[in-house]
Amino acid sequence: xxxxxxxxxxxxxxxxxxxxxxxxxxxxxxxxxxxxxxxxxxxxxxxxxxxxxxxxxxxxxxxxxxxxxxxxxxxxxxxxxxxxxxxxxxxxxxxxxxxxxxxxxxxxxxxxxxxxxxxxxxxxxxxxxxxxxxxxxxxxxxxxxxxxxxxxxxxxxxxxxxxxxxxxxxxxxxxxxxxxxxxxxxxxxxxxxxxxxxxxxxxxxxxxxxxxxxxxxxxxxxxxxxxxxxxxxxxxxxxxxxxxxxxxxxxxxxxxxxxxxxxxxxxxxxxxxxxxxxxxxxxxxxxxxxxxxxxxxxxxxxxxxxx
Amino acid sequence: xxxxxxxxxxxxxxxxxxxxxxxxxxxxxxxxxxxxxxxxxxxxxxxxxxxxxxxxxxxxxxxxxxxxxxxxxxxxxxxxxxxxxxxxxxxxxxxxxxxxxxxxxxxxxxxxxxxxxxxxxxxxxxxxxxxxxxxxxxxxxxxxxxxxxxxxxxxxxxxxxxxxxxxxxxxxxxxxxxxxxxxxxxxxxxxxxxxxxxxxxxxxxxxxxxxxxxxxxxxxxxxxxxxxxxxxxxxxxxxxxxxxxxxxxxxxxxxxxxxxxxxxxxxxxxxxxxxxxxxxxxxxxxxxxxxxxxxxxxxxxxxxxxx
DNA sequence: TAAAAATACTCCATAGGTATTTTAT
DNA sequence: ATAAAATACCTATGGAGTATTTTTA
Numbered sequence: 329x330x331x332x333x334x335x336x337x338x339x340x341x342x343x344x345x346x347x348x349x350x351x352x353x354x355x356x357x358x359x360x361x362x363x364x365x366x367x368x369x370x371x372x373x374x375x376x377x378x379x380x381x382x383x384x385x386x387x388x389x390x391x392x393x394x395x396x397x398x399x400x401x402x403x404x405x406x407x408x409x410x411x412x413x414x415x416x417x418x419x420x421x422x423x424x425x426x427x428x429x430x431x432x433x434x435x436x437x438x439x440x441x442x443x444x445x446x447x448x449x450x451x452x453x454x455x456x457x458x459x460x461x462x463x464x465x466x467x468x469x470x471x472x473x474x475x476x477x478x479x480x481x482x483x484x485x486x487x488x489x490x491x492x493x494x495x496x497x498x499x500x501x502x503x504x505x506x507x508x509x510x511x512x513x514x515x516x517x518x519x520x521x522x523x524x525x526x527x528x529x530x531x532x533x534x535x536x537x538x539x540x541x542x543x544x545x546x547x548x549x550x551x552x553x554x555x556x557x558x559x560x561x562x563x564x565x566x567x568x569x570x571x572x573x574x575x576x577x578x579x580x581x582x583x584x585x586x587x588x589x590x591x592x593x594x595x596x597x598x599x600x601x602x603x604x605x606x607x608x609x610x611x612x613x614x615x616x617x618x619x620x621x622x623x624x625x626x627x628x629x630x631x632x633x634x635x
Numbered sequence: 636x637x638x639x640x641x642x643x644x645x646x647x648x649x650x651x652x653x654x655x656x657x658x659x660x661x662x663x664x665x666x667x668x669x670x671x672x673x674x675x676x677x678x679x680x681x682x683x684x685x686x687x688x689x690x691x692x693x694x695x696x697x698x699x700x701x702x703x704x705x706x707x708x709x710x711x712x713x714x715x716x717x718x719x720x721x722x723x724x725x726x727x728x729x730x731x732x733x734x735x736x737x738x739x740x741x742x743x744x745x746x747x748x749x750x751x752x753x754x755x756x757x758x759x760x761x762x763x764x765x766x767x768x769x770x771x772x773x774x775x776x777x778x779x780x781x782x783x784x785x786x787x788x789x790x791x792x793x794x795x796x797x798x799x800x801x802x803x804x805x806x807x808x809x810x811x812x813x814x815x816x817x818x819x820x821x822x823x824x825x826x827x828x829x830x831x832x833x834x835x836x837x838x839x840x841x842x843x844x845x846x847x848x849x850x851x852x853x854x855x856x857x858x859x860x861x862x863x864x865x866x867x868x869x870x871x872x873x874x875x876x877x878x879x880x881x882x883x884x885x886x887x888x889x890x891x892x893x894x895x896x897x898x899x900x901x902x903x904x905x906x907x908x909x910x911x912x913x914x915x916x917x918x919x920x921x922x923x924x925x926x927x928x929x930x931x932x933x934x935x936x937x938x939x940x941x942x
Numbered sequence: 943t944a945a946a947a948a949t950a951c952t953c954c955a956t957a958g959g960t961a962t963t964t965t966a967t
Numbered sequence: 968a969t970a971a972a973a974t975a976c977c978t979a980t981g982g983a984g985t986a987t988t989t990t991t992a
Contacts, residue, residue: 952986
């Protein structure tokens with residue numbers, strides 16, 4: 329059964345226009361091309377479809393019967409393909425993005441705003457939850473993609489770096505280190521620390537950095553949210569190490585932020601299921617985020633906005 | 636929209652078999668061919684249909700949606716084409732044949748019997764009517780084809796000779812000419828004739844022959860049916876000129892049949908609309924009639940069956 | 943490391959075009 | 968005589984094959 333869509337479309341055009349030359353003109357083909365297509369179709373079906381003289385082309389009974397069924401089916405086929413094609417082009421629908429709390433507060437508002445500008449028809453649903461749940465949501469396909477702290481390399485995910493976010497020292501203005509332009513990691517030894525707990529993706533990195541620099545100190549408090557951490561520091565419970573994106577500090581709190589040396593940072597990445605393509609719509613949002621890289625990086629610079 | 640059926644079938648096969656190699660095997664294609672077909676389809680739709688690793692091929696959401704619509708539509712298309720194809724091959728249905736009275740009585744029974752043998756599923760409807768109506772029925776497409784005395788060459792019809800049917804002289808056994816082995820046309824001069832009327836296709840020919848041979852005689856009687864003619868001859872109303880196919884003579888009638896010299900004959904032909912194809916079924920009957928030529932010719936030889 | 947898809951290339955079949963012939967009105 | 972389809976022939980594109988490379992579990 330070697331019938332092609334091309335042949336069927338030619339067949340229809342001949343019926344519609346009542347002639348091979350006219351049908352050809354309508355299709356952008358020459359008369360011999362039409363002639364051949366019809367002949368091939370007739371041979372494939374072992375059935376004469378047209379009775380043709382040089383003056384007129386008349387469909388046979390069989391041709392008319394075929395035409396009846398064909399128009400409907402071919403129209404449906406066109407619709408199905410058109411629907412598929414539009415799916416790739418259309419700009420409305422829903423995209424689900426998982427994002428860690430700090431990022432939901434700092435980066436996502438920027439992305440959402442931009443998204444609204446570019447794709448007003450697109451609804452972006454934010455899944456604001458902790459690192460582990462974000463990763464699971466991505467892996468299970470519950471969300472289109474995630475915006476998280478770079479996970480362990482062993483995690484089966486595909487990730488795309490978005491920006492780097494430095495760690496800063498946060499302390500009270502009356503703290504011993506507050507006067508310095510910058511603080512060295514070793515200077516943290518002996519200082520009571522107030523940190524985010526392990527539900528945060530950064531905590532793992534901070535633990536690693538402290539160990540790496542041989543810092544010997546105790547975690548006096550650990551909390552789920554950065555703002556709580558800052559309050560604790562303001563209340564004199566110790567100093568904190570915080571990524572830039574977790575700022576700004578609570579208004580009116582008497583805290584200082586200083587660079588840590590040597591500089592250390594976490595990577596913020598977009599993640600998605602490995603070897604799974606994003607929906608066309610999700611792709612747009614993903615790309616939009618990447619295009620915003622420079623702009624987003626600004627949000628991670630407390631020194632730039634003078635805190 | 637340059638999508639081919641081929642590509643869609645490949646797409647379906649990949650979904651069904653869950654792999655390019657397997658799909659290829661099922662379709663009788665190689666893996667690279669499948670790979671290419673899928674890629675082409677994806678490019679045509681500007682849409683990713685499969686997420687593929689070397690270990691597994693998974694349809695994307697868009698792919699699955701397309702699949703849903705496609706299976707139904709493609710099945711319908713196959714059905715439509717299959718129905719068309721079968722139409723050319725199937726052996727049941729109705730064929731309408733117009734036939735002149737003499738032929739309905741002589742040739743058609745033979746054709747009908749043979750038809751029943753070869754195509755028991757086929758119903759052959761006989762339209763037994765006079766020449767003019769037969770021709771009109773064919774021209775108007777009321778019947779598939781006709782079996783008639785060869786009409787005037789100017790008649791817009793396509794005809795195929797089937798057999799030739801000699802004219803014979805029919806007279807009473809006690810008639811002056813009855814003793815001869817054959818009769819010459821000129822010997823008919825002065826004889827009262829009993830002939831078929833002009834509703835018969837042969838009458839025109841007989842008139843022509845009489846004039847051609849300069850026969851000077853009167854038509855004593857003209858009738859619509861051959862059997863009536865023979866009765867008239869038996870009743871002594873005159874002699875008759877009759878084609879072989881109009882025989883046999885009525886049983887028990889004391890008539891003789893002798894050849895006319897020089898031999899004259901009418902041609903029995905199959906006729907159909909010019910430049911119109913026969914339905915596949917009608918074609919079979921038409922061809923069957925042509926295959927029976929020799930056999931049918933026997934029915935036109937009263938000498939052979941010794942009347 | 944093995945199994946499967948992607949890629950590179952080569953070849954042939956098919957589709958389309960131009961030029962010409964045939965045919966019906 | 969004209970208009971349209973059929974035919975012949977040529978070219979270019981595309982589809983399929985083999986061989987090879989890449990990739991992931």
